Amino acid sequence: MGAFSDKVFEAVKQVPHGYVTTYGDIARIIGSPRSARYVGYALRNNPSPATTAKPEEAIPCHRVVFKDGQICDNFAFGGVEVQRKMLQDEGVIFADGMHVDMDRCHFTFATDTFGRPTDIDWAAELAED
Numbered sequence: 001m002g003a004f005s006d007k008v009f010e011a012v013k014q015v016p017h018g019y020v021t022t023y024g025d026i027a028r029i030i031g032s033p034r035s036a037r038y039v040g041y042a043l044r045n046n047p048s049p050a051t052t053a054k055p056e057e058a059i060p061c062h063r064v065v066f067k068d069g070q071i072c073d074n075f076a077f078g079g080v081e082v083q084r085k086m087l088q089d090e091g092v093i094f095a096d097g098m099h100v101d102m103d104r105c106h107f108t109f110a111t112d113t114f115g116r117p118t119d120i121d122w123a124a125e126l127a128e129d
Contacts, residue, residue: 019107
């Protein structure tokens, strides 16, 4: 699929059962902090979604949500109801019908496991607007 997509898929595989992360979190951890939209594009082409793959081979893209916790209203692998059910079946708590309770279920990567570039001012990149 390409180096960018491969990094996205590897990062998504690290999100544990019962948690979610954001497109932006994935972009930052793979060293492309302004590429959240491209993370979404990569995930639409997920070769092993959890809806069809064996659990040990799955790339659980259903665990990736928008920064406010909203699930995708056009989840590529069955629609919004499928994504919501998959997350609820894992024990993810929802604040309402479309938003995950991010205070309770947001997974953040503890360490930089993907070798972020060193020529970027990460404090500025990670600052909230």
